[in-house]
Amino acid sequence: MPSNAIKKQMTEKKEMLTGAQIVLRALQDQGVDSLFGYPGGAVLPIYDELFKQESVRHILVRHEQGAAHAAEGYARSSGKVGVVLVTSGPGATNTVTGLMDALMDSIPLVCITGQVPSHLIGSDAFQEADTTGITRSCTKHNFLVKDAKDLAETIHKAFHIARSGRPGPVVVDIPKDIQFADAAYVSPEDVKVKTYNPVLKGDENKIEAAIDLIASAKKPVFYTGGGIINAGPQASKLLRAFVKKTGAPITQTLMGLGAYPADDAQFLGMLGMHGTYEANMAMHDCDVMIAIGSRFDDRVTGNLKKFSPNSKKIHVDIDPSSINKTVSVDVGIVADATSALEDFIKVWDEKNVSADQPDLSDWWDQISKWRDVKSLSYEKHDTIIKPQFAIERLYEKTKNLGKDVFVTTEVGQHQMWAAQHFHFNNPNRWMTSGGLGTMGYGLPAAIGAQIANPGGFVVDIAGEASILMNIQEMSTAIQYRLPVKVFIINNQWMGMVRQWQELIHGERYSQSYTEALPDFVKLAEAYGGLGLRAENVSQLDGVIDQMIAYDGPVIADICVDAKENCFPMIPSGAAHCDMILGTQSNRPEVTKEGLKMV
Amino acid sequence: MMTAEAQTHYPTTDGPKPKERFYTLLVIVDNEIGMMSRISGLLSARGYNIQTVTAAEVNHAKHLSRISIVTKATPDVIDQIVAQLEKLIPVHFVRNLTDEGNAVERELAVIKLRYNETYKEKIDAIAAGYNTRILEQFEDVIIMEISAATARVEEFISSVPKRAIIDLSRSGVVATTRDGKAIVKIED
Ligand SMILES: Cc1ncc(C[n+]2csc(CCOP(=O)(O)OP(=O)(O)O)c2C)c(N)n1
Numbered sequence: 001m002p003s004n005a006i007k008k009q010m011t012e013k014k015e016m017l018t019g020a021q022i023v024l025r026a027l028q029d030q031g032v033d034s035l036f037g038y039p040g041g042a043v044l045p046i047y048d049e050l051f052k053q054e055s056v057r058h059i060l061v062r063h064e065q066g067a068a069h070a071a072e073g074y075a076r077s078s079g080k081v082g083v084v085l086v087t088s089g090p091g092a093t094n095t096v097t098g099l100m101d102a103l104m105d106s107i108p109l110v111c112i113t114g115q116v117p118s119h120l121i122g123s124d125a126f127q128e129a130d131t132t133g134i135t136r137s138c139t140k141h142n143f144l145v146k147d148a149k150d151l152a153e154t155i156h157k158a159f160h161i162a163r164s165g166r167p168g169p170v171v172v173d174i175p176k177d178i179q180f181a182d183a184a185y186v187s188p189e190d191v192k193v194k195t196y197n198p199v200l201k202g203d204e205n206k207i208e209a210a211i212d213l214i215a216s217a218k219k220p221v222f223y224t225g226g227g228i229i230n231a232g233p234q235a236s237k238l239l240r241a242f243v244k245k246t247g248a249p250i251t252q253t254l255m256g257l258g259a260y261p262a263d264d265a266q267f268l269g270m271l272g273m274h275g276t277y278e279a280n281m282a283m284h285d286c287d288v289m290i291a292i293g294s295r296f297d298d299r300v301t302g303n304l305k306k307f308s309p310n311s312k313k314i315h316v317d318i319d320p321s322s323i324n325k326t327v328s329v330d331v332g333i334v335a336d337a338t339s340a341l342e343d344f345i346k347v348w349d350e351k352n353v354s355a356d357q358p359d360l361s362d363w364w365d366q367i368s369k370w371r372d373v374k375s376l377s378y379e380k381h382d383t384i385i386k387p388q389f390a391i392e393r394l395y396e397k398t399k400n401l402g403k404d405v406f407v408t409t410e411v412g413q414h415q416m417w418a419a420q421h422f423h424f425n426n427p428n429r430w431m432t433s434g435g436l437g438t439m440g441y442g443l444p445a446a447i448g449a450q451i452a453n454p455g456g457f458v459v460d461i462a463g464e465a466s467i468l469m470n471i472q473e474m475s476t477a478i479q480y481r482l483p484v485k486v487f488i489i490n491n492q493w494m495g496m497v498r499q500w501q502e503l504i505h506g507e508r509y510s511q512s513y514t515e516a517l518p519d520f521v522k523l524a525e526a527y528g529g530l531g532l533r534a535e536n537v538s539q540l541d542g543v544i545d546q547m548i549a550y551d552g553p554v555i556a557d558i559c560v561d562a563k564e565n566c567f568p569m570i571p572s573g574a575a576h577c578d579m580i581l582g583t584q585s586n587r588p589e590v591t592k593e594g595l596k597m598v
Numbered sequence: 599m600m601t602a603e604a605q606t607h608y609p610t611t612d613g614p615k616p617k618e619r620f621y622t623l624l625v626i627v628d629n630e631i632g633m634m635s636r637i638s639g640l641l642s643a644r645g646y647n648i649q650t651v652t653a654a655e656v657n658h659a660k661h662l663s664r665i666s667i668v669t670k671a672t673p674d675v676i677d678q679i680v681a682q683l684e685k686l687i688p689v690h691f692v693r694n695l696t697d698e699g700n701a702v703e704r705e706l707a708v709i710k711l712r713y714n715e716t717y718k719e720k721i722d723a724i725a726a727g728y729n730t731r732i733l734e735q736f737e738d739v740i741i742m743e744i745s746a747a748t749a750r751v752e753e754f755i756s757s758v759p760k761r762a763i764i765d766l767s768r769s770g771v772v773a774t775t776r777d778g779k780a781i782v783k784i785e786d
């Protein structure tokens with residue numbers, strides 16, 4: 001049934017387009033400049049329209065999973081919606097990991113999938129897959145377009161849903177006959193999603209209650225997450241201003257890094273399983289916790305029963321289901337982070353809280369004692385490259401490049417070391433697979449970030465195992481002359497798996513060693529890029545310099561200490577206050593319950 | 599001050615378990631393709647304990663469906679279920695009738711019984727005590743319906759001799775509120 005908007009359009013303008021033309025027109029009207037895709041039979045009409053125009057640039061990936069991660073990197077580094085275009089059946093199923101990744105990390109994506117023609121749906125046709133069925137649980141929402149008249153409206157709705165509220169991936173499945181059918185076009189302004197209007201402004205009473213709590217706190221701590229990044233750069237600015245006003249310490253989640261500057265004195269570093277000692281201890285001992293855009297993920301909280309036992313908790317989140325999900329809070333505020341922070345600052349100033357706020361110096365004294373533990377320290381070596389050292393050098397050599405630096409990662413120890421040792425002072429510069437932990441995320445995400453930021457310096461801090469999961473995207477980087485750098489922390493092991501086996505499974509290294517790795521230098525060359533290798537400390541700086549200087553894709557194979565472990569660490573099932581430090585020789589006690597955790 | 603135990607919703611093995619009870623939820627939702635699968639997929643993916651789900655379109659012009667869900671949960675978990683359901687894009691709103699405290703609930707059962715010399719008298723006596731209706735009767739078979747609150751339906755079924763029951767079909771719970779207001783408009 002046509003909506004009123006469509007009826008109006010049909011009577012007023014009667015501008016008829018084919019379904020494929022509608023897709024392109026809708027993308028243009030949504031301000032899409034680039035999309036990531038891979039053609040196939042069920043999307044050929046759309047590819048035909050792409051061919052005839054120039055405003056939307058199509059980036060041809062080498063695997064549809066790559067398209068989804070590239071769109072994620074594009075979205076997270078630009079604040080815009082990432083767009084994916086793939087064919088039916090295998091094209092669609094190949095995007096599933098990327099969609100799930102985007103759902104977990106709240107990344108706005110619109111994924112357009114071709115579908116077999118309407119009359120063949122349900123007949124096990126060639127390259128038919130129940131795309132909306134398969135993607136129902138890995139998207140924020142999905143649509144199967146059954147009538148060309150609904151197509152424009154559906155695409156606009158998809159963009160609205162993807163980017164508003166808690167962002168996420170939306171699939172639009174378009175049967176091939178719909179791509180050929182004629183229908184009227186509808187502009188974005190004429191489309192509303194009746195049932196979806198996320199609350200942006202927090203309840204006034206709760207804002208006041210939150211300020212009263214913060215005002216009385218003797219041991220406050222901010223715990224902020226990816227929601228600040230998603231709320232846009234203004235949220236980061238306001239966060240900085242508010243944290244300064246309160247004088248309180250702040251820790252950020254893996255997804256939140258960069259929202260508050262890492263170099264600021266009030267920043268305690270990342271928290272959670274591989275977070276700093278001071279961040280986790282502050283969380284454990286605080287009397288008031290201010291969680292904004294963070295979701296009490298199990299990697300962050302450790303053992304829930306021992307999580308911050310004596311604190312009053314304030315939680316700001318745009319997703320009502322995030323509040324009181326795993327941890328009950330005292331003040332839950334459903335709001336966009338920008339709006340809530342504006343309100344916090346306003347009420348703070350109105351009440352002139354700063355004037356009679358408790359003295360926080362005892363709290364800071366305690367924190368400086370925790371900081372003295374130097375939980376991120378590691379033993380340096382004269383010749384063997386320690387992985388942490390490689391990342392430190394990369395940071396030192398890129399921090400004054402005069403370009404925006406964007407870091408993506410794969411998943412494993414290198415990811416945690418990157419989070420610990422690379423300093424992020426601005427939002428939208430750090431892209432990592434947090435919720436799903438997807439090996440193979442980093443290279444395509446780097447490609448997406450480079451497309452969105454042609455002048456930026458983009459590096460994927462990778463593991464030698466993870467990089468092989470989407471290595472084919474080197475070919476994409478070459479084709480589009482994207483100077484992305486792949487900085488492989490090569491320990492020859494699935495290091496994070498090896499670490500758990502060492503610490504928890506009696507040093508039985510089941511299948512975590514890669515017997516046959518490719519020669520990454522030759523591999524880079526085979527794709528048409530530059531390959532570099534550093535085997536000892538004396539070669540490291542030179543390789544980083546060469547990598548930076550080369551105007552094209554580079555794989556730098558950094559051969560690091562194979563058995564280094566990532567510390568500090570909260571063993572699974574343990575509390576924030578039971579961290580293992582790298583300097584300790586003892587092994588963690590893992591409880592029976594802890595063993596079952598991942 | 600709250601204890602650490604009291605703060606977590608899903609205590610592992612030790613610690614007091616929060617009390618579970620039955621809740622009746624009403625979900626008003628656009629009746630579009632895949633809608634039921636969205637709802638049931640969400641409930642199963644998150645491991646919620648669903649007793650009954652019934653659904654039907656109640657506003658044909660606007661294609662609005664009304665889904666009644668009965669689920670066993672703790673107060674924290676029911677809030678989470680409501681929040682998760684409300685997150686679904688086609689869902690207009692969710693009402694927790696149990697928390698609102700004014701639910702009128704009914705369930706329909708259609709029961710096929712052996713109505714022979716052995717059971718006839720017993721069945722007649724039991725049926726008289728409930729709001730039952732005879733739908734069909736032939737040879738020594740009787741088909742009855744009962745419409746009542748779930749507990750009454752359960753009670754009726756368990757008082758009928760087990761061996762007399764040939765077939766049993768139940769609708770699940772449908773509900774409204776004990777007031778003069780609409781949950782959802784049924785026309786225009
Ligand atoms: C797709 C996928 N499969 C499996 C895993 C489980 N996993 C987590 S880390 C890891 C090892 C990664 O090895 P590498 O890329 O070399 O990184 P390192 O830990 O050595 O730095 C594995 C297998 C995962 N996260 N993702």
Ligand SMILES: [Mg+2]
Binds near residue numbers: 464489491495
């Ligand atoms: Mg490795």
